[in-house]
Amino acid sequence: MPPRKNLVETILFAIATLVFLVVMPALNLLPEDSTFHLSSFTLGVWGKYLCFAVLAMSLNFLWGYTGLLCLGQNLFFALGGYALGMYLMLMIGPDPVYKSALPDFMDFLGYKELPPHWKPFHSFPFAVAAVMWVPGLLAFIFGILAFRSRIKGVYFSILTQALTYAASLLFFRNDFTFGGNNGFTDFKTILGHDLRDPATLRGIFIASGVLLLLTWMLISWLLSTKFGKVQQAIRDSENRVRFSGYSTTSFKLFVFTLSGVLAGLAGALYVPQAGIINPSEMVAAKGLDVVVWVAVGGRGTKIGPIIGAIVVNLLKSWATREFAESWPLILGGLFVFVVVFMPQGIVGLPAQLRDIKTKLATRKAATTQPA
Numbered sequence: 041m042p043p044r045k046n047l048v049e050t051i052l053f054a055i056a057t058l059v060f061l062v063v064m065p066a067l068n069l070l071p072e073d074s075t076f077h078l079s080s081f082t083l084g085v086w087g088k089y090l091c092f093a094v095l096a097m098s099l100n101f102l103w104g105y106t107g108l109l110c111l112g113q114n115l116f117f118a119l120g121g122y123a124l125g126m127y128l129m130l131m132i133g134p135d136p137v138y139k140s141a142l143p144d145f146m147d148f149l150g151y152k153e154l155p156p157h158w159k160p161f162h163s164f165p166f167a168v169a170a171v172m173w174v175p176g177l178l179a180f181i182f183g184i185l186a187f188r189s190r191i192k193g194v195y196f197s198i199l200t201q202a203l204t205y206a207a208s209l210l211f212f213r214n215d216f217t218f219g220g221n222n223g224f225t226d227f228k229t230i231l232g233h234d235l236r237d238p239a240t241l242r243g244i245f246i247a248s249g250v251l252l253l254l255t256w257m258l259i260s261w262l263l264s265t266k267f268g269k270v271q272q273a274i275r276d277s278e279n280r281v282r283f284s285g286y287s288t289t290s291f292k293l294f295v296f297t298l299s300g301v302l303a304g305l306a307g308a309l310y311v312p313q314a315g316i317i318n319p320s321e322m323v324a325a326k327g328l329d330v331v332v333w334v335a336v337g338g339r340g341t342k343i344g345p346i347i348g349a350i351v352v353n354l355l356k357s358w359a360t361r362e363f364a365e366s367w368p369l370i371l372g373g374l375f376v377f378v379v380v381f382m383p384q385g386i387v388g389l390p391a392q393l394r395d396i397k398t399k400l401a402t403r404k405a406a407t408t409q410p411a
Contacts, residue, residue, distance in 0.1 A: 046264045049342070053256055061249040065242040080238045083245055085357070087313045089350050090248040094255050094306035096333040096345035101259050102299040103331075104340035105268070106292060107275035109197045111327045112204030113303050116175035118321040120304025121311040122211075123174050125224035126158060127167035128312065132228050144226075145219045155217050164231060171308040172301045179300030183293040192278070201324055208322035223318025224311075235312055248309045252346070255302055260342060271295060332375045338385030347386050 064086060067078035099113045129143045142151055160166045182203060186196060214220035233240040262268050273281045274288050282288050311317045320326075329352075337348020352374070359367045378385060384392055 046260055050257055050260050053343070054253055057249055057253045057256075061246050065245065068238060068242060080241050083238075084241055084313045087241070087245040087248045088310055089353055090245070090252050091306045091310040091313070092333065092349040092353055093346040094248075094252050095303050095330055096337065096349040097252075097255050097259065097342075098299040098302035098306065099330050100334045100339060100341075100345040101302070102295055103334060104345075105263065105275060106271050106295045107278075108192070108292060108296065109331070110200045110296070110299070111197050111324070111331065112200035113299070113330050114326040115200075115204040115207050115322050116179060116300040116303035117307035117310070118207075118211075118317065118319075119175040119178065120171045120307030121317040121321065122218060122224070122307075123161075123170040123304070124167055124308040125227075125311050125317045126161040126170075127164060128227040128230060129224050130158070130162055131230065132226065143219070143224075145214075145222065146217070149214060158217070168308075171304050175304035175307075176297050176301040179297045180293065183296040187289045187292050187296075201327060204322055204327055205324055208319045211319040211322060219318065221318065223316060223320075225316040225318075227312060227315060230312055235315075241313070244309060244312055248313070251305055251309060256342065263342075267291070329371070332371060332378075334385075335375060336378050336385055338387030341385070341387045344385050344387040351386065 064078060064083060067076055068080060068083050070077040072079075095113065095117050098116075099110060102113075103109045130141075132143070134141050142154060146154075161170070182200075186199060191199060210216055211218050211223075212221060218224075227235050229235060230240065230244075233243075235241070263271075270281060270286055271291055274291055278288050307317075307321075333348040333352050334345045335348070336352055337346065338344025352371070355374075356367060356371070359370050363370065382389060382392065
């Protein structure tokens with residue numbers, strides 16, 4: 041993409057995002073009896089959508105621009121959530137029943153002191169760093185093992201799903217010190233601010249939007265560099281890139297690690313808005329959901345994953361109320377429809393319709409020509 045066009049796109053997206061981040065909190069500040077008042081609950085829902093959009097962008101950076109389909113992107117999202125969740129659990133304070141400063145599930149399981157790996161999470165800076173290095177380190181280690189073994193295609197996808205499944209089984213165990221089935225919940229404060237305070241929710245919403253904007257800018261910049269050109273060449277023909285003298289393993293490892301870090305950051309901002317994090321975020325179905333978001337919005341486009349994540353989750357919010365038991369069928373049908381009839385997703389629909397119109401016009405002109 042020409043540098044000027046890339047700059048214009050980034051500026052327009054930044055303006056649109058900043059306007060959105062000003063308007064939504066402003067509507068929340070209006071009196072409750074106002075027609076345009078936006079409740080804190082609705083603001084929190086849109087904040088979660090922004091986190092989902094960052095998660096979708098992280099997968100698209102890996103799948104859409106590098107050709108690596110990861111079915112476990114939700115694992116990195118959940119690990120980032122758990123890292124911040126550990127800090128939030130320690131900020132709850134003494135339990136009124138057990139008179140202990142330990143997380144309630146530890147009291148229930150008979151722990152007498154905090155496990156060593158929990159103690160650094162009293163520090164917010166350490167927790168923020170862990171949000172990035174925990175998923176990043178896992179992605180780095182897994183990437184080294186996978187890419188040096190030349191694992192790619194469907195085999196890479198299956199292995200990432202297997203990794204996610206194994207992690208979910210581990211986190212479901214009560215003796216793993218992460219809350220088992222229930223995970224972490226009942227958060228009270230973050231940096232001394234009450235999480236039920238509308239002002240705190242507005243701040244986290246704005247932070248989610250800023251993360252979305254920074255992720256867009258980082259990905260746009262990388263794609264405009266020589267690195268981005270090689271990255272997309274790997275997607276189109278990895279063997280040709282390797283024969284040209286580039287280490288495709290290093291490129292893929294960097295992209296996979298970075299996508300894991302971005303997913304972890306999204307998960308960290310999701311947790312205080314959702315109020316809970318548990319192993320259900322790691323199940324295989326959640327990883328497939330992210331794939332659907334990217335496919336519906338438009339794989340290999342910068343705006344497509346954002347549109348896909350928001351549209352599909354809006355549809356889910358409506359469908360789970362109206363057709364609760366049928367939602368998985370609706371989601372599966374939507375994915376099949378997009379793959380068969382809209383391969384470029386929502387973003388590519390205008391161009392697809394133009395192509396169809398051009399083909400119909402050409403065919404009509406050919407049939408009307410005199411013999």
